[in-house]
Amino acid sequence: MASATAKPMRQQVEEYIHTLQDEIVSAFEKLDPNASSFKRDSWVRPQGGKGQSCVFSMSPPSSERSNAHVPILEKAGVNISVVHGILPPAAIKQMRADHSTLPYDPDSQASLPFFAAGLSLVVHPQNPSAPTVHANYRYFEVTEPLPEGQEGTGKVIAWWFGGGSDLTPSYLFEEDAKHFHGTLKGACDEYGQELYPVFKEWCDKYFYIPHRGESRGIGGIFFDDLSDGHHAKLSDETPRPKTADELFKFIQSLGNAFIPSYFPILERRISAPSDEHKRRWQLLRRGRYVEFNLVYDRGTKFGLMTPGARIESILMSLPETARWEYMSELGNEKGSEEEKLIEILKKPRDWA
């Protein structure tokens, strides 16, 4: 999408996610200067495009660990990718269901060039009182094919922004939930009062584990297909950012809200007392996180099915360790802190 400025939107988005990745990784490194740095891996996609993964993980288990500094994070990935390629007719058809602005001729066997740029992060802290967080902001373009041999980019025929951010605590602290939702609501409200409620509900619906009858966490916001066309979940009268420039500003506000939405929570929970019982519950909740990501998450499923996809980047969202117990009593004990979380996961609440 060509924007009002001279730079094409794809370039603006690429520059922004690069800067945001740097800011977020630096913030985590500054918070825990005694921990090892994030591992920065640049990669190239043979079919077109590139990316940078910044990943933190604790040293592997070792009996000497007790003497070492226990890092704040257990596992974290802050990844960007900027890829392009060709959407085959079947992919266009499937994508059409969610993206009404994408032209689709059922008789056409044509493939279309695409471009996708995004930042995706998942952070699993060590302390069971500190919640896991996830955020993802992305821009997608479909263009007209260029004649054989011609260099450059064809005319943009569809484009949209998508993204969101959500929190997954093992123990519920209401002030954390209010702070997280409140910060996201604040970033949304500037662009239209109806955005946050719609995106909050969308998030609750998306991060749901049907076979457990539970949400993955306490939600946040989730949205897709934001462009200047009609939107399935927002009435045409809803005041909202519509042009590519407006939407890019909106995405930047949300991306910039990540640090203020999460760091104050992390800072006040990292020194909370912990014990084997809390750790065990945290690992059980991480098992649920794995269940959601592997069974339901569309991004993960799409990634796993894509030939040539970078599996290590896709699965960096999984926790370092997870646990499953048959018929665990944890979460069922009346009046326990664990049960308090489960109640909220079974019946999402409004937090802002």
Next chain:
Amino acid sequence: MASATAKPMRQQVEEYIHTLQDEIVSAFEKLDPNASSFKRDSWVRPQGGKGQSCVFSMSPPSSERSNAHVPILEKAGVNISVVHGILPPAAIKQMRADHSTLPYDPDSQASLPFFAAGLSLVVHPQNPSAPTVHANYRYFEVTEPLPEGQEGTGKVIAWWFGGGSDLTPSYLFEEDAKHFHGTLKGACDEYGQELYPVFKEWCDKYFYIPHRGESRGIGGIFFDDLSDGHHAKLSDETPRPKTADELFKFIQSLGNAFIPSYFPILERRISAPSDEHKRRWQLLRRGRYVEFNLVYDRGTKFGLMTPGARIESILMSLPETARWEYMSELGNEKGSEEEKLIEILKKPRDWA
């Protein structure tokens, strides 16, 4: 399917899997008399049927554990279920793809009664040198609907047996692989020399993790849709058990082969030296087990999508603990024991 004896096949299968469950659970309990017993849970399916789960799990982590007996098993489930109900038209259509004997009229909106009985087991031992094992034997029937108000069971219009058993080591011991495959081959060969090679290849294809380019383990046998009709993977001339009685005998031979196929392996590995490195690799391999089961295993996926399914029984196949590392060096170090396993997982070998 009515068999030559007076008892209906569904009853014979039910009795057999009940006995087999008892034998297998008792054998594990006898092997480790100092460990706690399996937890026996009987359950009833509100929509029709019942089952019994026998599950072993280690005590939850606790700092006092070092003084306690370390059990041979870390987690194990030996479950039977005998369920009946109604297959809606969509389920019949989907099932038709794999079961050629199932009559299917694309214009029909009819639902059909079904009956399914099976035993399913997964055993994850504690020692990293001792392999995980899985086995599943099942019988399925589809019957004609009975007129409203009439009690009993309609005429059987399709039936089949399915099952298999496979081994998932973290470290490869060739003698274990040969013993496991050899025992299964021995049980198959009695019923036709072509069965084992076909079922071995089927197993390698089924327990494959495309996004990793690896098999889940070193295989075994896998089969489905065995009845007296045409079979997609066995030519009509292949000597094989065909009648329900013959097939039931075949299934019993395989079920009875479980203990001799696995226990000698378990017994010789449970005291192998272990360390943090081996444990770490075992947990990474368990991560792969989780990936296969949640992303690809048809039984698990079908279970998770079934309303009213007993999730705890379906997910008892997941290990107690699993681990994911970003870009782990384990498995890539030339000449290491870990690399030796990966080579076999990338290129399955013949073992018997």
